[in-house]
Amino acid sequence: MNGADSPAAPVLYRGKAKTVYGTDRPDRVLVRFRDDITAGNGQKRAEISGKGELNSRISALLFSELERAGVATHYVADGGPAALLCRLVQILPLEVVVRNRAAGSLSARLGLPEGEVLPEPIVEFYYKRDDLGDPLVNRDHIRILGIASDAVLERIEAIARRANEVLAERFARAGLTLVDIKLEFGLAGDELLVADEISPDTMRVWDADSGERLDKDRFRRDLGGVREGYETILRRLEGTVSSVAVFTVCVRVFPKEGMLDPQGRAVRDGLHTLGFPGVRDVRVGKAIRLDVVAPSAAAARDQAEDMARRVLANPVIEQFTVEAVLPQGGSR
């Protein structure tokens, strides 16, 4: 599914550094990372050759890390050069920033020295409005703007904190410090998913020993070596092994509607005899639990659906459903 290469693939959205294309599946999009880089709400622009590919690979790796930890994301699988295959989501106009150390606008606003470790990670919300300069907003603002109810915002905050925890730990293993991170969220039906990208464009990452900045601050502050910084992040992440991502998926197979189910009938008759006259119908099927190595829960599910279509269920006589079983501590 690499529809973006064909002229027919429709552009659904073009942002400052990414383009989103439709695919042959209505619930999937292809997110292509471009080499464009911008700062100061688009006032400073450049192109850094290879940045799109780097950000795509870093995002894939970190989305996978979140998926593995049970944090639901829009990521499905690798989508070819500089692209990710993702679930189609409705992006909420909210930037959720989690900070572990003071830096950037927080230092400017509160006068905290850059690099100071905060007593605990803090969460900030920004309203995504280029024309307003993405203002800082609070819970009341978010509610009255109709972006999210308090309940949804609470879930967003919890997921953001969990994602920060997972990623900070992952960076630490790679000898890197996650200073802060900006997350965006999307809705797929009523599922809340971490969306957009997770790349050096959207977080601050420093070398754990030297404190060297390896992220977009190199561009913002004209430090040079932007691409090299991004490359260092990717290399360090790839050099430290991630645990294998195993997703548990349950395929339930039942006799097709209208198909006689003699077993179900026998069980129903037995239940009547046992004193459960209210049992109107019984269908006996089977549940098949699969542990699948995959880049994401959605990819594991796609695989299971394919397996169900091809062998686990016989389409002549059976129908099936596929359910992802949540990993322990998951936030789905």
Added chain:
Amino acid sequence: MKCAVIVFPGSNCDRDAHRAVAEVLGERAVYVRHDATNLQDADLVLLPGGFSYGDYLRAGALARFAPVMEAVRRFAAAGGPVLGICNGFQILCEAGMLPGALVRNRDRRFVCRPVHLVVENTETPFTSRYAPGQVIRLPIAHGEGCYVAPGEVLDELERTRRVVFRYCHPSGSVTAEANPNGSARNIAGIVNEAGNVLGLMPHPERAVEAYMTSTDGLAMFAAVRDWLAGPGARAVSRDQAAAGATTGGARRV
């Protein structure tokens, strides 16, 4: 004639089939294991009854992945005669070599008894020794022999005369009472589009000698021998089969 009897883990009618061909008919028969990749130059492939792979998942569902099935597919695609009996029929359906599926018997019981069948098509490599409309008697022994398929598939089978056997009353009339398992339209056996792949639930290999109370099954194996000596079979190139070519040479039914 050389008959390859495919042996899957859990096959249990392989010896009966081998014996029917080798000892009763007096032709050659060899056992070919599920993990074989060639059919030892056989002229007839027989998928016997039993419970291949323990009927896990669904009857026949896992046998289709056995390495030997790739060779069977090539053999069938090149027009070679393939006979699937009972579990063999289930395997052929699961493998997509025959349409439809076999599900649990309507009455939930394992049914083991002789049944009567009316032969509806005698122009197949397996049925030329029967007379059109002839009633034969063969045993069945299965728990999941209820043939089902979408209505349009059943209509297509009827229209192209691919229903070869139907369960019937000894008089030959096809009635609901004569249907031992609830099969759609009393279907007991069908062939593929090219006519060279037959699947049936009854057991012809268990009706080949007088002491078995019926010898009606023997004619099925003898018919294949006739067919192999005839013009239809000569069109089937074994070399093509070995090379995996898919040019069907069997006569259409």
